[in-house]
Amino acid sequence: MSILEIHEATRIFGGLTAVNKVSFAMEAGEILGLLGPNGSGKTTLLNLLSGALAPSAGRIVIGRRDMTGRKPNIIARQGVARTFQLVRILPSLTLEENVIVSAVFGRNRHDKEAARRIARAALRDAGLEGMETCSAGDLTYLDQKRLELARALAAEPDILLMDEWLAGLNPTELHEAVALVRALSGRGMTIIMVEHIMEAVRALCPRSIVMNAGTLIADGPTANVLNDRHVVAAYLGEADDA
Amino acid sequence: MIALAASIAALVALAAVPLFLTDYGLGLMIGMAGYVTLASAWALFSGQTRYISLATVAFYGIGAYTVAVLNETIAYPLVLACAGLVGAGLALVVGLSTLRLSGIYFVIFTFGLAELVRQLITWYEVNVTGTLGRYIFLDITAREIYWQLLALGTFTIGLTAWILRHRLGLALKVIGDDETVAAHAGIDLARTKLIAFTLSATIITLCGAISSPRWTYVEPIIVFNPNVSFLAVIMALLGGANRLWGPAAGAVPLFLLFEWLSVNFPDTYPIILGLMFIAVVFLLPDGVLGGLARLRQRGKAAA
Ligand SMILES: Nc1ncnc2c1ncn2[C@@H]1O[C@H](COP(=O)(O)OP(=O)(O)OP(=O)(O)O)[C@@H](O)[C@H]1O
Ligand SMILES: [Mg+2]
Numbered sequence: 001m002s003i004l005e006i007h008e009a010t011r012i013f014g015g016l017t018a019v020n021k022v023s024f025a026m027e028a029g030e031i032l033g034l035l036g037p038n039g040s041g042k043t044t045l046l047n048l049l050s051g052a053l054a055p056s057a058g059r060i061v062i063g064r065r066d067m068t069g070r071k072p073n074i075i076a077r078q079g080v081a082r083t084f085q086l087v088r089i090l091p092s093l094t095l096e097e098n099v100i101v102s103a104v105f106g107r108n109r110h111d112k113e114a115a116r117r118i119a120r121a122a123l124r125d126a127g128l129e130g131m132e133t134c135s136a137g138d139l140t141y142l143d144q145k146r147l148e149l150a151r152a153l154a155a156e157p158d159i160l161l162m163d164e165w166l167a168g169l170n171p172t173e174l175h176e177a178v179a180l181v182r183a184l185s186g187r188g189m190t191i192i193m194v195e196h197i198m199e200a201v202r203a204l205c206p207r208s209i210v211m212n213a214g215t216l217i218a219d220g221p222t223a224n225v226l227n228d229r230h231v232v233a234a235y236l237g238e239a240d241d242a
Numbered sequence: 243m244i245a246l247a248a249s250i251a252a253l254v255a256l257a258a259v260p261l262f263l264t265d266y267g268l269g270l271m272i273g274m275a276g277y278v279t280l281a282s283a284w285a286l287f288s289g290q291t292r293y294i295s296l297a298t299v300a301f302y303g304i305g306a307y308t309v310a311v312l313n314e315t316i317a318y319p320l321v322l323a324c325a326g327l328v329g330a331g332l333a334l335v336v337g338l339s340t341l342r343l344s345g346i347y348f349v350i351f352t353f354g355l356a357e358l359v360r361q362l363i364t365w366y367e368v369n370v371t372g373t374l375g376r377y378i379f380l381d382i383t384a385r386e387i388y389w390q391l392l393a394l395g396t397f398t399i400g401l402t403a404w405i406l407r408h409r410l411g412l413a414l415k416v417i418g419d420d421e422t423v424a425a426h427a428g429i430d431l432a433r434t435k436l437i438a439f440t441l442s443a444t445i446i447t448l449c450g451a452i453s454s455p456r457w458t459y460v461e462p463i464i465v466f467n468p469n470v471s472f473l474a475v476i477m478a479l480l481g482g483a484n485r486l487w488g489p490a491a492g493a494v495p496l497f498l499l500f501e502w503l504s505v506n507f508p509d510t511y512p513i514i515l516g517l518m519f520i521a522v523v524f525l526l527p528d529g530v531l532g533g534l535a536r537l538r539q540r541g542k543a544a545a
Contacts, residue, residue, distance in 0.1 A: 050426060072425040082426060090419040092484075101416050104409060105428035155427065 001064075003028040003190050004159060009048050009058035011041075018044040020214035021058065028158070031181075031191040033201040033208035033222060037234055041214040042194045043085050046161045049192070050082045051075035063158065077107045081157035083148040083165050085194070091137030098136050098147055099123055102155035118154050125180070126150035141168065149180075159190045166193075166200050178203050198226065210234065256392055260385045268384050270501065272456065275391035277497045279449045280470070281477040281489035282398045286405070287442035288475075289483030290414035291435060294523075296471045297336065297352035300359045301329050301443045303466040305450025307363060310376040310460045318380060322451055329447025333440040341435045344421075353471070360466035367462070375461045382455045390452045395490075398445050403486055405438075414438055418484070469512070472519050473500065479522045 002025040011019040019041045026032055034042050047053040049060060051072035060068045062078050070078075081102065090098045099122050103115035110118060123129060126146040136147060145165060152160055166177055178200055185191055185204070195201050201208060201222060208225045210218040212234040218225045225231060260268050280298060288295045308325040316324075340351050367374050405411040413434045416424040425431055454460065473496070481492025504511045 052422065052426070071430075072422075073428045073430050076426055076428040084422075088420055088423050090416055090423060092419055093415060097412070097415075101412065101424075101429075102427040104412060107428065151423075151427070 001028070002026060002061075003063055004049075005059075005061040006049070007059040007061070009045065009060060010056050011044050011048055011053060012056045017214050019048060019055075019211075022211070022214075022216045023058075024209055024216065024219055026190055026192075028190055029185070029188050030207065031185045031193070031205050033205035034192055034194045034211070035196075035201065035208055035225075035231075036211035037237070040211040040234075042211055043163055044214075045211065046082060046163055046192070046194060049075075049159075050080055050161055073105075076102070076105075076155060079107055079156075079158035080161065081106075081152035081155040081159070082161035083145070083152055083163055085163040087141070087144045087148055089136045089139070089144050089147050091135070093136055094132065095123060095128060095134050095136055095139075095147060095150075096120070096132040099150045099154045102151050106155035106157075108156060115154075118156070119150075122150040122154040123147075125153055125183075127176070127180075142173065153184070157189065159192070160184065161192050161194075163194045164196065166195060166197050174200065202226075212237075253392075253396060257389060260388050265384065268388060270498070272384060272388045272391060272453070273501065274494055274497050275388060275395050276449060276453050277473065277477060277493040278490045279391055279395040279398055280446060280474045281481070281493040282395065282402060283442050283445035283449065284474040285478040285483040285489040286398065286402050286445070287414075287435075287438040289478055289485075289489065290411065290418050291438065292418040293341075293435070294349050294475060295352045295439075295442075296349060296468070296475070297355045297443070298446055298471040298474045299466055299468055300352075300356035300471075301332070301446040302450035302453075302470055303356070303462070304329060304332065304359065305447035305452075306454035306457070306460055306465040307376075307462075308447075309380075309451045309454040310378050313378050313380050318382070322448065325451035326444050326448050330440055330444045332447075333443030334436065336443075337436040337439040338432075341432060341439065353468070356466055356468060356471060360462045363466075364462045375459055377459055378455050378457060380455045384456070387452060387455060391449065394445065394448055394452060399486065399490065401441070401445075406486065410434065410437065415484070469515060472515060473497075476515075476518050476522050 004026040006022060006024055008021040008023050009019055010017065010021055022045060034045065036042050044053065048055050051067070051070055051074065054069040058068070059066065062075065062080060065078060067075050067078060090101070096116070096119050099119040100115045103110045103118040120132065123132060126149045128143065128146050128150060136144070139147060149165060166174060169177055174197070181191065181193070181204055193201070193205060205222050207220065208222040209216055210225055210231045217230045217234060218228045259271060263271065280302065284295065284298055287293065305325045308328050309321055312321045312324055336355060340348060343351055364374070413424065413429045416427065416429060417431060417434060421431060450465070454465070457464065477492040477496045478489040479492070480496060481490065482488030500515070503514055507514070
């Protein structure tokens with residue numbers, strides 16, 4: 001049974017169709033690479049899924065419930081969590097408070113004690129153990145990214161959306177991060193990764209989809225997709241422009 | 243435990259103060275209690291969410307006007323209850339229509355709201371009732387006003403303390419930092435903001451209602467004085483609007499300062515007020531208490 005179904009999702013900004021009739025479905029526990037050149041609509045598609053933006057047309061079904069056009073807090077309660085391409089942390093709160101938020105207000109509405117337990121576990125998973133009382137505003141960029149992931153994990157999501165979460169890591173960190181994502185997937189989480197680092201996509205995602213200029217141009221096993229004529233052309237086209 | 247005992251002792255002392263004061267001194271205490279309440283109530287919503295509201299005097303004035311209209315018809319406690327209900331009702335309507343606005347649009351709207359309410363009441367009084375001014379004849383002494391304000395201020399700070407320890411407080415803080423994150427974490431933005439805005443506005447309305455007998459004669463231009471809104475913002479921001487005691491810490495010295503300025507420099511007073519507003523907003527966004535806390539932390543880190 002599909003945990004996520006997207007039917008012809010469309011988002012128009014003024015005259016620009018950033019996401020154009022995109023359809024695909026995911027099974028529970030799948031880990032999917034969402035690829036495409038800059039400006040192809042990947043982040044906008046994640047925004048439609050998380051409720052940050054409402055689709056101009058089309059339908060989004062999460063866990064068999066129609067979530068089209070619902071607010072992010074409703075979609076979060078349906079078991080969707082995300083990280084943001086431009087990192088978003090809560091600078092005036094401590095790390096623990098940053099993460100507790102999604103345990104307290106998320107789908108399971110934990111009380112304070114349980115939420116703290118979950119937050120600490122999430123911080124540990126994300127590699128921030130022992131920093132619970134630090135102020136989030138003082139973190140390095142990399143630790144901010146970790147914090148965002150911890151916050152997403154503390155929501156105990158079924159579906160995790162990651163927008164270029166691996167960008168900016170050095171090779172060692174990338175190696176650790178890949179292992180972490182694999183472990184999350186091993187727990188049964190369904191994951192969509194927007195990613196430009198092909199090495200990581202190959203390592204983690206059995207299946208990938210590719211967008212170009214808002215349209216879905218490929219969907220299939222990652223190796224096949226990356227060799228697809230249209231996909232190669234889309235990326236080369238971008239290289240030509242640059 | 244010690245903090246609680248100290249608070250109670252301080253409260254008893256504050257309640258006993260009017261027994262030893264001249265009328266002038268009591269007037270100052272009333273002013274301070276009023277502004278501590280206003281600044282704390284303002285901060286209950288605006289300090290946490292960082293939505294800067296300039297609607298304080300809209301609610302404050304409505305509280306005073308409700309008393310002016312009803313004081314000769316029903317018993318005083320009922321007058322207060324009516325004022326609270328009117329304030330809460332208006333806050334719900336205003337909240338539902340404006341809390342989507344962000345940043346500067348919210349500031350401008352709330353400022354306009356106070357003007358709008360004043361104009362509407364003026365229009366109504368002139369065209370429908372035919373009386374622009376009203377008298378408040380209530381058998382309430384200055385001491386009683388002070389005690390009521392002290393109670394309302396205590397309630398406001400107590401309520402804020404309670405909220406800050408519970409879900410609502412966390413939700414408000416998160417909204418203040420980043421609304422997108424708040425919504426994605428599962429926080430219902432509209433509901434959270436509406437609850438806090440309504441609580442804050444209702445307290446402000448009650449503060450206006452309780453203070454109103456001091457005037458005896460009220461008129462829209464008197465009770466809807468925009469300076470009240472600006473003062474509340476400056477006091478709360480100066481002390482530290484997202485801290486429990488910040489607004490009170492800002493309100494006491496600033497009230498005394500402005501009292502002195504308005505007596506000694508009545509002409510330049512509005513200019514000084516404006517300059518302080520700008521200075522506080524730009525230079526001290528965290529307030530003096532926030533700055534001190536940062537210094538302390540730096541001291542610890544250096545040690
Ligand atoms: N809020 C918005 N308003 C107007 N246009 C937007 C908005 N968000 C995105 N766009 C436009 O939609 C298109 C798709 O942008 P999007 O951010 O989804 O691309 P992307 O695939 O995530 O790119 P990147 O790899 O650079 O992150 C771009 O042309 C972008 O300028
Ligand atoms: Mg993007």
